[in-house]
Amino acid sequence: MTDLPTRSIDLKAVLSGSSPTVAKDDHSEGMSYLQSLPRRLVTLYLPLSIIVIILLFPFYWMALTAIKPDEQLLDLDKYNPFWTWNPTFKHIHKLLFESYYPHWLWNTMYVAVGATVLSIIASVLAAYAIVRLRYRGAHLVGGLIFLAYLVPPSILFIPLATVVFQYGLFDSPMALILTYPTILIPFSTWLLMGYFKTIPFELEECALIDGASRWQILIKIVLPLAVPGLISAFIFCFTLCWNEFIYALTFLQSTPNKTVPVAIVNEFVDGDIYRWGSLMAGALCGSLPLVILYAFFVEHYVSAMTGAVKE
Amino acid sequence: MADIALAPRRAKTEIREATRWDLLRHNKNWLGLWFMLPAMAFLIFFLAYPLGLGIWLSFTDTRIGRIGQFIGTENYEWLWDDAIFWLSVFNTLLYTFVASAFKFGIGLYLALLLNENMPFKAMLRAMVLIPFIVPTVLSALAFWWIFDSQFSIISWSLKHLGLISQNINFLGDPTWARICVIFANIWRGVPFVAITLLAGLQTVQPSLYEAATLDGASRWQMFRHITYPLLTPIIAVVMTFSVLFTFTDFQLIWAMTRGGPVNATHLMATLSYQRAIIGGQLGEGAAISSAMIPFLLAAIMVSWFGLQRRKWQQGENND
Numbered sequence: 001m002t003d004l005p006t007r008s009i010d011l012k013a014v015l016s017g018s019s020p021t022v023a024k025d026d027h028s029e030g031m032s033y034l035q036s037l038p039r040r041l042v043t044l045y046l047p048l049s050i051i052v053i054i055l056l057f058p059f060y061w062m063a064l065t066a067i068k069p070d071e072q073l074l075d076l077d078k079y080n081p082f083w084t085w086n087p088t089f090k091h092i093h094k095l096l097f098e099s100y101y102p103h104w105l106w107n108t109m110y111v112a113v114g115a116t117v118l119s120i121i122a123s124v125l126a127a128y129a130i131v132r133l134r135y136r137g138a139h140l141v142g143g144l145i146f147l148a149y150l151v152p153p154s155i156l157f158i159p160l161a162t163v164v165f166q167y168g169l170f171d172s173p174m175a176l177i178l179t180y181p182t183i184l185i186p187f188s189t190w191l192l193m194g195y196f197k198t199i200p201f202e203l204e205e206c207a208l209i210d211g212a213s214r215w216q217i218l219i220k221i222v223l224p225l226a227v228p229g230l231i232s233a234f235i236f237c238f239t240l241c242w243n244e245f246i247y248a249l250t251f252l253q254s255t256p257n258k259t260v261p262v263a264i265v266n267e268f269v270d271g272d273i274y275r276w277g278s279l280m281a282g283a284l285c286g287s288l289p290l291v292i293l294y295a296f297f298v299e300h301y302v303s304a305m306t307g308a309v310k311e
Numbered sequence: 312m313a314d315i316a317l318a319p320r321r322a323k324t325e326i327r328e329a330t331r332w333d334l335l336r337h338n339k340n341w342l343g344l345w346f347m348l349p350a351m352a353f354l355i356f357f358l359a360y361p362l363g364l365g366i367w368l369s370f371t372d373t374r375i376g377r378i379g380q381f382i383g384t385e386n387y388e389w390l391w392d393d394a395i396f397w398l399s400v401f402n403t404l405l406y407t408f409v410a411s412a413f414k415f416g417i418g419l420y421l422a423l424l425l426n427e428n429m430p431f432k433a434m435l436r437a438m439v440l441i442p443f444i445v446p447t448v449l450s451a452l453a454f455w456w457i458f459d460s461q462f463s464i465i466s467w468s469l470k471h472l473g474l475i476s477q478n479i480n481f482l483g484d485p486t487w488a489r490i491c492v493i494f495a496n497i498w499r500g501v502p503f504v505a506i507t508l509l510a511g512l513q514t515v516q517p518s519l520y521e522a523a524t525l526d527g528a529s530r531w532q533m534f535r536h537i538t539y540p541l542l543t544p545i546i547a548v549v550m551t552f553s554v555l556f557t558f559t560d561f562q563l564i565w566a567m568t569r570g571g572p573v574n575a576t577h578l579m580a581t582l583s584y585q586r587a588i589i590g591g592q593l594g595e596g597a598a599i600s601s602a603m604i605p606f607l608l609a610a611i612m613v614s615w616f617g618l619q620r621r622k623w624q625q626g627e628n629n630d
Contacts, residue, residue: 044424044427048421052435055438055439055441055442055498055501055502058454061453061456061457061464062449062452073462076462076467081464121349125346125347125348126349126350126351129343129346129347133346134343136343138343145354147611148354150555150611151358152556152559152607153559154560154561154580154583154600154603155362155365155559155600155601155607157584158583159364159365161587162593163357178353181357182353182357182358185350185353186354239444245446245561245562246562249584260449261448261449264452265452265566276456279452283453286449287445287446287450291444294440295437298440301444302506305506306506
């Protein structure tokens with residue numbers, strides 16, 4: 001309990017990293033008046049724009065390729081490769097109506113939502129128990145969960161493949177829904193522990209005196225106050241699921257069952273010289289849902305990312 | 312009258328002996344166990360058990376569809392004499408060190424730039440993080456297309472600038488292929504490092520810089536003696552994560568080169584996938600991935616000591 005004030009300040013400072021309206025950003029120019037404009041151009045705007053352009057160029061290129069007609073795609077000399085005047089939806093149309101792409105999108109969504117919901121439920125209970133019930137060995141368990149966060153999927157996929165096979169889950173979405181939580185639970189437990197610590201203990205004490213059970217306290221007091229944390233954990237887990245590759249590659253076999261990343265790598269990569277258009281269209285459509293989600297919840301992403309590292 | 316009648320009854324229920332059921336429902340250790348149960352079940356069945364099973368598999372000659380026999384350290388002895396395995400170890404270390412060093416340098420620099428006051432700050436920060444949000448495989452495919460041997464936009468641009476006369480065979484030449492995958496990894500990792508370090512930078516008091524300016528400190532001195540020391544703890548954590556995930560990277564390589572050309576970009580993770588799942592030699596693949604564990608432990612130890620130092624720096628007793 002003694003560390004409560006420092007932690008809450010910490011969190012606020014982190015959150016202000018993305019939202020300029022909070023805390024330090026009061027539109028004061030700080031000490032930047034010491035720098036002249038030409039100097040700022042060279043030391044700040046120039047390097048910053050180079051880095052941002054490099055970071056965003058692949059997406060521009062992906063989107064451009066997805067809407068370019070085939071002949072412009074491969075004839076770099078006749079047409080300016082950096083722009084197109086007659087965009088086509090041929091590749092996207094082919095993707096949506098002549099392939100399993102909608103299936104794959106649906107699979108990815110289904111697996112991501114299923115695994116995320118399971119993990120959030122498990123981690124809310126675990127985080128609450130570790131932070132507030134403080135049972136014997138809670139600290140040790142917290143440390144072990146942090147260690148579990150550090151176990152990478154690439155050393156687990158071989159034994160997990162045999163486990164999945166034994167349980168008869170091979171080639172079914174359930175295999176992914178049950179294995180993804182091993183990546184998500186450590187992360188979201190750690191994140192939620194940080195959030196639960198910022199909720200005043202006194203509220204719970206009042207509820208205990210009024211005769212509420214621990215379960216009621218969790219549902220009626222702690223969870224409503226932890227909604228920002230829950231949103232952070234949810235969208236971050238969702239992104240991780242969408243991103244996951246090696247488990248999906250190993251555990252799924254039949255074409256209609258695959259998730260978007262695996263399907264694009266395996267099904268669209270053929271010898272066809274004109275494959276690039278549909279390949280990039282597939283990559284674009286696979287990224288867009290996440291980018292849209294991200295656009296709505298930038299602050300939550302940042303707090304999820306930094307929160308898990310800082311706690 | 313009603314009060315008097317009720318009072319003794321209530322007192323009676325309060326001194327009732329705690330039954331075993333009450334103990335299970337209210338004792339904090341038991342409650343803790345109930346609350347931990349779902350998370351523990353997942354982590355034990357799908358994390359701890361496979362971790363042990365993986366180490367066991369590495370001592371057997373299991374293949375896909377066949378239960379293996381215990382063969383001692385034969386897999387490891389076999390790997391010890393396997394040049395491709397050692398090449399993959401070398402590649403993994405090269406990939407991890409070079410990519411992490413660049414990620415740290417560029418990430419810190421980008422964080423410092425983003426920490427300045429400027430118009431559209433929030434939007435810039437949001438855009439910087441996009442490479443981290445988009446699934447790695449999908450952005451790796453974009454890089455695959457950018458580094459195409461015939462239609463690479465980079466080759467085209469360099470040719471039009473008159474710098475080269477022929478297309479560069481980006482993913483076909485061993486050296487170029489390594490540079491390309493490392494570049495793609497740096498590209499993917501910089502936003503994470505930058506945004507996390509930026510969050511750390513936000514907690515540095517501006518008054519420290521003001522005081523330093525009054526004392527006549529140069530910008531480099533301010534960075535060296537204020538920013539960097541205050542940022543060390545978070546740098547330690549971020550870089551451990553970064554090193555760990557770079558070391559065990561799989562998807563980027565698999566989408567771009569699948570370990571080729573002539574195994575020049577095979578990492579330990581991709582090699583173990585190739586041997587275990589494609590080749591069917593589960594035992595040997597498990598031995599390769601188990602060989603990653605010592606490296607990971609070393610990284611975790613670094614993280615542990617980094618965290619210890621952080622607590623010591625903040626004068627915080629173990630809460």
